[in-house]
Amino acid sequence: MYRLLIVDDMPIVADGLEGLLQEAAHLNVKLYKAYSGSKALDVLRSERIDIVLCDIKMPGMEGIDLLKEIRHRWPHCKVIFLTAYDDFEYVRSAMSLGGFEYILKVEDDRKIIRTIEKAIDAICEEDAARSLVQQAYRELLDADGGVAMSDVPFGSEAVRGTLRELRIAIGRKQAEAAQPEAEETAVQAGTAYFQLHKVRLLGEYLESGREAEFDKLFGELNAFLLGNATGHMHKLECLHALNAVYIPNLAACGLQDELDVLRTLYKRIQSGEEGSWETIGGCFRIFAATIFKCKRSAANVNANDVIDKIHAYIEAQIADDLTLATLAGHVNFNPSYFSRFYKQTTGNGLSDYIADIRNAKAKELLQRPAMKIQDIAEKTGYHSSMAFIRFFKKQNGITPEEYRRRNLHGSRT
Template sequence: MFRLLVVDDETIIADGLSEILQNTAALELDVYKAYSGLEAVKLFDRTRFDIVLTDIRMPEMDGLQLLEQIRKRWPECKVIFLTGFNEFSYVYSAIQYEGVSYLLKTEGYDKIISKVEAAVAEIETGLKAESLLQKAQEQLAAMQGLLQNDYVLRVLKEQLDREEINQAQLNELSIPLRADKPVLIMLGRTAASSKPYSEKSKQLYTIRLIAEQYLASHVSMTAAVNENRDIVWLIQPRAEEEAESFERALTFVKGSVELVQAACRESAGETVSFVLDDSPAAWPHIAERFATLNMLMNYRIGHGCGMLLLDKQLMDSGLQPSGTAKEQPPHMLRQSRLAMLADQLEHGQREAFYRNLHESAQSLQRITGMHDMQAQQFYYSVGLIYFSYMNRWQLVEPLAAQISMHKLMQPGEHGSWNSAFEYLEHVGEVLFNMQNQEEERRANAVITIIQKHIQDHLHNPDELSLVRLAELVYFNPSYLSRLFKQMTGVNLSEYITSCRMQKAKRLLEQPDIKIQDVAERVGYGTATNFTRSFRKLLHMTPQEYRTSALNK
């Protein structure tokens, strides 16, 4: 919905034009009116206008002076001047500007509506303009590196649905990998230093270029820098060498990474430690494998010499205490998963939350003892997410009895981990249901405020503008318009008109109230405008309605 402002110092003209344009359903305009250029400027300072239909000759501030103010505030606004025959030379210089046109006052409402329709079409075309798309594409190309980095990090943190990891997405981001093939993962970390951010960033970029120089001839790869300033590479054999398998690619990377390390030391003056996974990982398991690599990197074997760990399995088993079995970090306990659960609960993403919860808790199905430490850690972690959410939104008291609150941090209250998991599901369901109820309650409260204000101010059109109504509830005007339609099923303008007509009919049934007074009490400036709108909606004049009502 676009906003149009009618500006004319003659009240009857401003009222008539705004009434006609507001009731032209095909245009779907949010129409305002001002009786002077100064009044129009005040409106420009409150909200954006898309089209201004203004008289050229007005006291205090004429149309050309108003145009200057429009261009300062809303340069994309279309301006249509209403002129007389003897005023064309006056407006000629103004219509040289883009987005400015004129109409003769004698051309009638149909011509004005046609001109406004043309302005609306021009705005809609501009929103789809090739120049805008081209500019967006250029900016997208400039951001490609940032988007690639963000995408890879989200894969590593399991912040993407599996459906989002596909070839189309990789191609769009110019990531030279295949979504249907596994990847090798390599992690690089520089020695801690007190260098400033800009210098550290340049060195990380240099390290990435060096690695690409030594590796890109035989493998496809992409890299990302995480929040710890580590570099992570995802690597695959080149498509034309796929028949040679991952073994050759792994051998090549192992043989080359030592050269990369030496080159970083010589060229960038930076000591870099590397950990390379010893087998390819399928895309859904990348986050789990990366968590293991990150843990191995944190062992920090040696000091400042640049660790080079090329056989994860040997090293992993060698670092285990004597007599202990090697055990991977459980899928359910990764911090990225827990952080995602908290985020999905906060943002009301019910389906994604339950999918994540089920995948994270799969290990519970196989555990029998209620004293298992890993299962308890998972249970407490999810319980803490729930507690944190309920505290923020002050839901502890309303929910205490409904969810048996004492069980939330006491897994021993359940007979098995299966029943414990079902309880966690139940608490989540209660919280999501309460979210929906609260969201609807807040929306209904807003609609009630708006409807009451409209009922109380039908006599004052200024209080019924979309901008004014949006200010009452601190919303954006366009959002309020969409919300009102969503909650009530009718447009805001239709509701206002309906309220006016209902009140008008009640007043017309009282024979001692003049029709002019009825028009003023329901917000129409003149009896003429009131009669025009009344007849259009009820197919009879106000006087005909009064006669019919009194006869009954």
């Protein structure tokens, strides 16, 4: 079971996320909550936390400050940020400090679940990698070889250093057993494994918009793919992994032509056209730039467009039961954050806006003398005339009938 800490300064949001994750039983997570960054640190000091789901902007200790503490003291912990539209540039800097992923608050519950699944997968991969390295040590080193490793830290530098030590150990075995071909195969396998780890990092950089880091790491991987010493099967393994990263991103951006090109080049390489490696490497680089551009465009959606869309929906459906879940679903928002997003963008509460529209509609319909109060109630979203009368009097200080008499009398005079 994995341990997940929810951090948000708004209890209603933290509680909503807790309820969502409790329903996702397949995640198999034990949940903790904190309503501030400092309280989150208290939990982290007392419990081994695997994943932190954290609002990036909070009073006191902000999410980015909490991340710095976590990276320093609990480097294996995965930190997922929740961010609004106007936090986007801020979250970029947070991701560069080691954040695992971010989720826009306009995204739905499924995105939250998928991101947590992704974090769990990453933890599993890292655990498996540590086990693999430990097993390699046990197999390659004699009992008195002098190298003991109870816990291998996982990360690009740590893995690189570990592989260097493995190569030394392999070299020792070469001298002892005089089996150079077998040992060379082992070195290549270790190098290929490290390249697959790079591909996973490329996927993370692509998802989180870390373009500069992506370009640098891709250059290293491309050199491996073009290297004469790299075996064809190891190249194909990396190509399979790269396709798994690129294809869903290209599809999500609607880049069908690029997908077709990728499939064509892949078939050529499978058929043994070695010259296609240079071509596909160039395509991967160009496609990545296109994906990054697509993601930037999606992140720069104008919040006012979302508000205009929801206002139009409310006005058109004012006779319906306008629940928070219904409204959030109309604009593909997470219901847990929709009310907060609306208040931050407009400065007003969503329920206040709905009440104003219902009140204006009621006044308009009360100008029609033949229209019954019950009918007006239904046209403004109330199934009970008494509930409508209470609402109208609260808004205007007089009953609907009094309002009608005054206005009809005024129009005659």
